[in-house]
Amino acid sequence: MINRRTLLAGTAATFAAACASTGGNSALPHQTYSAQAFFQTTSYAQAAPAGFAFSPDGRRILIANDSSGVFNAYSLSIEGGAPQQLTQSADNATFAISYFPNDERILVSADQGGNELNHVYVRERDGTLRDLTPGENVKADFLAWRADGNAFWITSNARNPQVFDLYEYDATTYASQLVYQNPGMEIADITRNGRWLALVRPRTSADSDVFLVNLHARDMREPRLITEHTGNISYGVYEFTPDGSALIYGTDEHGEYNQAWRYDLATAEKTPLIQAEWDVMFVVHSPSGRYRVSAINADASTEVTILDTRSNQAVRLSGVPAGDLGGVRFNRDETRLAFTVASDTSPSDVFTAPLNTGVATRLTHALNPAINEDLLVEATVQRYPSFDGLQIPGILYRPRTASASNRAPAIVLVHGGPGGQSRRGYSAMIQHLVNHGYAVFAANNRGSSGYGKTFFHLDDRRHGEVDLDDIVYARRYLETLDWVDGERIGIMGGSYGGYMVAAALAFRPDAFDVGVNIFGVTNWERTLNSIPPWWASFREALYDEMGDPATDAERHRRISPLFHAQNIRKPLLVVQGANDPRVLQVESDELVAAVRANNVPVEYVLFPDEGHGFLRKENRITAQEAYLRFLDQYLRSRS
Structure with a gap:
């Protein structure tokens, strides 16, 4: 189910305990x-998820990896061995979408230097790439294959930059036709026979609706509301069932958390499918529908269930290390699956297993063999009281070298969003800092997703205020730990988390000792007036939460660090991508200039070939080296 509030999502992690295991x-x-x-x-x-991950003969798995320094598409034998590189990009990250149903062609996606204007390409059998969605300002995404394999659907804003229409592409000639002109909602899924289309209309961050369109009814194709309600209730789409008989949708109508429900297309009957004390993250089915894969967001970890719907028994896997399961994909005849496993100390690796035995084979080893995994640390989930007593969850990483006699400097890490979530899992950024002796505490301030709708909405139109106080109290929590140096605590974050860094330094100038701002918003007036056109379908929801710049400009100016930069007197590092369409480069340029005018140490790293998040490996290394160098100089050595 799509989270409407992770619009400014950046890199973050999750959170842990005062008595944290060092791992x-x-x-x-x-x-x-x-x-x-x-x-x-x-x-x-x-x-x-809607593509074919396995080759037509079932012997290879389609993946993308960044072993060349930038993401490219590869095929991976189910027998193991080195992946075979299929695309050769040296600059733009290229991600795998799907094998064609009956041959070795593949679909891939890439933007231009991080500008988020993704195009869909076909890689022909001779290795050449063909852009299926050309256009300077076009953004396009693959949606699904038609059941017969002779066509596939792509959403594109080629007609109108603010709206994504539905196009059907012939799998042989690549000829395309417009099959649905979108009135301005979000296209969520389509049945495999192409009859039913599901649309989502977000009204606010708390309220949304699901509509159905019968594409086979040529004279009656108006969207039909299937989630009529009063008050604020959130609805979203997981998928249509493979047989096209039902829509699986998500809603928080029945409690604090998103549940999975089933809508029968013939009878309009709604029945519960998955109810848990955490949010249902996703629901997907195998090609025939025999197996149902679902996951819940259990206190910042992913708990996956693979259910055999014939026996109503969960599939048991063996030979799988501890960690979060993800990316479950089935071959065509449902005799084998592929999946990934990741943990705090190990990046995602690809596994495969036959379904008749469940015995898994590990196909990749993502962690650099030069690093001893036993020297990395596991995180633990911890909660602390904020200014009003509200318990704030998060993820804590304790360096192996930290003790009461060797106290560690610490970083409070803030996630993006504003409604994102720091979660358990591997982060090279975090593990590198922890390996060098820094404690990292990734706080899930009020307004974070994953902890129920009440918690999620506690910061609505109070951004830079109550959520910032939660982050300040994260420092106070760290100061209670006898292995943390309470005199050396900084703040770090990306995107909305970067905004929180700048806000902390400007509005709570004594709360932290240094700040690392990674492509953070500094001027909400400009940011909310310059959102990319492809965000138009949820502009109203964004404005409902953050405020409409036409009527709330005074508040936006009040919470924008740029207009209060004269208060910043702690050292600051700013990192920015020049092609960022969400947080424009000028945001960072102006903040750096303003803080330098205070005679405060400021360092600025600008990547000309990146956008909102860094995809090139060399740039990630450069940024990481800058983080450590800055922290060593201005935090560890602080007198």
Whole structure:
């Protein structure tokens, strides 16, 4: 289910305990590793959920990885061995979407230097790429394959930059036709026979609706509301069932958390499918529908269930290390699946298993072999009281070297969003800092997702105020730990988290000792007036939460750090991508200039070939080296 509030999402992690386990083997002598060593891990991404991850013969799995320094598409044999590189991009990250149903062609996606204007390409059997969605300002995404394999659907804003229409592409000729002109909602899914289309209309961050369109009814194709309600209730779409008989949708109508419900297309009957004490993250089915894969967001970890709907028994896997399961994909005849496993100390690796035995085979080893995994640390979930007594959850990483006699400097890490969530899992950025002796505490301030709708909405139109106070109290929590140096605590964050860094330094100038702002908003007036056109469908929801710049400009100016930069007197590092369409480069340029005018130490790292998040490995290494160098100079050495 789409989270409408992670519009400014940035890199973050999750959170842990005062009595946190240090992880690894404490008897081993500690060794530090360079940023380059940590980022020589290989990041793996699987094919799109609605695509074909397995080759037609079932012998290879379609993935993307960044072993070349930038993401490219690869095929991976189910027998193991080195992946075969399929695309050769040296600059733009290229992600795998799907094999064609009956041959070795594949679909891939790439933007231009991080500008988020994704195009969909076909890689022909001879290795050449063909852009299926050309256009300077076009943004396009793959939606699904038609059941017969002779066509596929793509959403594109080629007609109107603010609206994504539905196009059907012939799988042989690549000829396309407009099959649905979108009135301005979000296209969520389509049945495999192309009859039913599901649309989502977000009204506010707390209220949304689901509509159905019968594409086979040529004379009656008006969207039909299926979630009529009063008050604020959030609805979203997981998927249509493979047989096209039902829509699986999500809603918080029946409690604090998103539940999965089933809507019968023939009878309009609604029945509960999955109800839990946490949010249901996703629901997907195998090609025939026999297997249902679902996950819940259990206190910042992912708990996946693979259910055999015939026996109503969960599939048991063996030979799988501890960690979060993800990216479950089935081959065509449902005899084998592929999936990833990641943990705090290990990046995502690709596994495969036959369904008749469940015995898994590990196909990749993402962690740089030069790094001893036993020297990395596991995080634990911790909660602390904020200014009003509200319990704030988060993730704490304790360095192996930290003790009461060797107290560690610390970083409060703030996630993006504003409604994002710091979660358990591997982060090269975090593990590198912890490996060099920094405690990292990723606080999930009020307004974070994953903890119920009440908690989620506690910061509505109070951004830079109550959520900022939660972050300040994260420092106070760290000061209670006898292994943390309470005199050396900084703040770090990306995107909305970067905004919180600048806000903390400007509005709570004594709360933190240094700040690291990674492409953070500094001027809400400008940001809310310059959102990308493809965000038009949820502009109203964004304005409902943050305020409409036409009527709330005074408040936006009050909470914008740029207009209060004269208060900043602690050292600041700013990192920015020049092609960022969400947080424009000028946001960082102006903040750096304003703080330098205070005669405060400011460092600025600008990447000309990145957008909102850094995809090139060399740039991630450069940024990471800058983080550590800055923290060592201005936090660790602080007198």
